[in-house]
Amino acid sequence: MKKPNFQGWLQQKVSDEPEVILAGKLEYLRLYLTDAMREIRNKAGLTQTQLAEKLGVQQAAVSKLESALKEHELESVLHYLYALGADLLIAVKQGNELYQASDNEGSFLVDVPDVVAQKALAAKMSVREYVRVAIEKFSSEDDGLRTALVKLLESDDSVAVKVRERLGSRTIQEIAVKLEKCLSLSEEDRIFAVKNVLAANVAYRESNRGSSDEVDEIELLDLAEELLEKLADILE
Structure with missing residues (x-):
């Protein structure tokens, strides 16, 4: 509406x-x-x-x-x-503070999946409190992971150097964001997702026209596997 x-x-x-x-x-x-x-x-x-x-x-x-x-x-x-x-659902806003005036503690001004309510109940927390804590935790983890990814990609590590060679016009920050999304996938899907992130751009392909697509695919998969090993260390 x-x-x-x-x-x-x-x-x-x-x-x-x-x-x-x-x-x-x-x-x-x-x-x-x-x-x-x-x-x-x-x-x-x-x-x-x-x-x-x-x-x-x-x-x-x-x-x-x-x-x-x-x-x-x-x-x-x-x-x-x-x-x-x-x-x-009614809320009162004063400055940056938002006060929800609804009579139901579990009601939000946005849709909250049933699974969230179940997790909140299991944690013996109100839905509002559970969501707030989850958001704070996710935000801190998100910032920490991305910072670690950027630090790795900017390092002199041999894998990081290979990745930077394939950046083209993309920035390290952009690659870090994409890799972060890859890590949210299942383990069997990660390597192909990372390979796609590393896929050579037009400039890289034009400078390597002599190499076959098959060889490039193998190189990409090898690099993706090496990079995933580095990312696994970050996640530990």
Whole structure:
């Protein structure tokens, strides 16, 4: 669902009147919220009348809830969404801090796979805490691994020298990122992925036209195997 670009329009029209900007934010929220509500109801295959029957109200009440021109009580919106098997996730942002105000600790403003919730339960942690810790750990490992890869590729190691000969216009950072992705694959797939990363670019091929493709493939596989041995040392 594409958000209405009302906020962008508002910022162009006024930018220094807090009261007007606040009114615009409220209008934007109503537009987006009611658009989402109508879309959810339509996906559920219900008319306004049918949903009204589930809620125990008149059709006019549902129509009012779906109108961006009307005031909306939070309680009424929650009842509407609950009847459709949906929920409202709310967050408050102040500076760089984001405070989620949803009543469900396990609910996020992004989709979280069931397997993550299961791992959090096994670790005796809330989903929110588990995700935060996992992200912090992944970020630190990611930075450390990439730094180690760059250090290896910049070294005087004979394998690193061979790899740099095949860089062409690519930078060591680019190769490090690609090798990092290779390491996330299964062991049997890694060597072919690394070989593809090392594949000679146009300039390299033109300077070696006398060699056959078969020989080049063998050289690439040998170099990929040597490089993987070096990478294995980094992972230990």
